[in-house]
Amino acid sequence: MDYVKITETPSYHNDLELMDTRTILINMNKEDQKVAEAVEQVIPQITKLVDALSERFQSGGRLFYIGAGTSGRLGILDASEIPPTYGMPHERVVGLIAGGDMAIRKSVEKAEDDTEQAWLDLEMHDIDRNDVVVGIAASGTTPYVIGGLRSAGKKGILTACITNNPRSPITQVSDIPIEVNVGPEFVTGSTRMKSGTSQKLVLNMISTALMIRIGRVKGNKMVNMQLSNDKLVDRGTRYIVEGLGISYEEAEELLKKHGSVKEVLDAAGKDI
Incomplete structure (x- = not known):
């Protein structure tokens, strides 16, 4: 040894x-x-x-x-x-x-x-x-x-x-x-x-x-996280509010429609 x-x-x-x-x-x-x-x-x-x-x-x-x-x-x-x-x-x-x-x-x-x-x-x-x-x-x-x-x-x-x-x-x-x-x-x-x-x-x-x-983060945000509980939905919604400058209600609706922060941002042609 x-x-x-x-x-x-x-x-x-x-x-x-x-x-x-x-x-x-x-x-x-x-x-x-x-x-x-x-x-x-x-x-x-x-x-x-x-x-x-x-x-x-x-x-x-x-x-x-x-x-x-x-x-x-x-x-x-x-x-x-x-x-x-x-x-x-x-x-x-x-x-x-x-x-x-x-x-x-x-x-x-x-x-x-x-x-x-x-x-x-x-x-x-x-x-x-x-x-x-x-x-x-x-x-x-x-x-x-x-x-x-x-x-x-x-x-x-x-x-x-x-x-x-x-x-x-x-x-x-x-x-x-x-x-x-x-x-x-x-x-x-x-x-x-x-x-x-x-x-x-x-x-x-x-x-x-x-x-x-490999691109699972944008800026410093977890934009691909699973929306598995209310805390994560809220976090994702706030990321979108910050990224797109829209209301919380609009952001939450977009998040639920697209399924992830990344998909919302990609659809809008935006980065955080």
């Missing part, structure tokens, strides 16, 4: 059980402040991934996240938010977790140790060379994720990873490794903390930047 497994190294803080609540929280917050700085260091790699994704998406490609435990759940969370936020079909960004949907809520014993299952899960979606697979693993050693990335790479599919252990095994099977070194966890080895936070930030950056690059 030619790397240090940072996610398992001892916390910088000791005797946690002797701290009062305020001290625990202050020290946790001090550690959390390091996360954004660590993510900043990997922006070049995230840029490379988003640019590659944008090119493939324009040709009908898809984004797959694969992970286990916390990492898998974060991938599913990111994927599930794309349709309502940006109006994309559910099958364009897909999150897969070791152990299947049951593992979203409860741990599935040893599911992450299966090196073959991730590829079987991906094959169920008819994955091809136009798609991209991003493996998420704080440790960088999860067999489910490594196996999936290795199989995808052998099929000529672009692969990337998000890990918190630089030079870990997962980086060896990824075309674009994103290695976020957040240092030891406040509670030693508890990667649901800083590691998980960093993964969430990177996932936000990947999917949001991708949606912007």
Whole structure:
């Protein structure tokens, strides 16, 4: 092993059980402040991934996240938010977790140790060379994720990873490794903390930047969001009022007629 497994190294803080609540929280917050700085260091790699994704998406490609435990759940969370936020079909960004949907809520014993299952899960979606697979693993050693990335790479599919252990095994099977070194966890080895936070930030950056690059945002507005509740209808209506300079009632009528802010603006030949 030619790397240090940072996610398992001892916390910088000791005797946690002797701290009062305020001290625990202050020290946790001090550690959390390091996360954004660590993510900043990997922006070049995230840029490379988003640019590659944008090119493939324009040709009908898809984004797959694969992970286990916390990492898998974060991938599913990111994927599930794309349709309502940006109006994309559910099958364009897909999150897969070791152990299947049951593992979203409860741990599935040893599911992450299966090196073959991730590829079987991906094959169920008819994955091809136009798609991209991003493996998420704080440790960088999860067999489910490594196996999936290795199989995808052998099929000529672009692969990337998000890990918190630089030079870990997962980086060896990824075309674009994103290695976020957040240092030891406040509670030693508890990667649901800083590691998980960093993964969430990177996932936000990947999917949001991708949606912007492929035209799902105008100005700074989510003009393709699904109108699935009153709050979103109101938001969309206000966007149209701002963009077209018309009354709220007129804007709401147009929104309901066309189905999205983008369609209303396109019909009027306007940008926000």
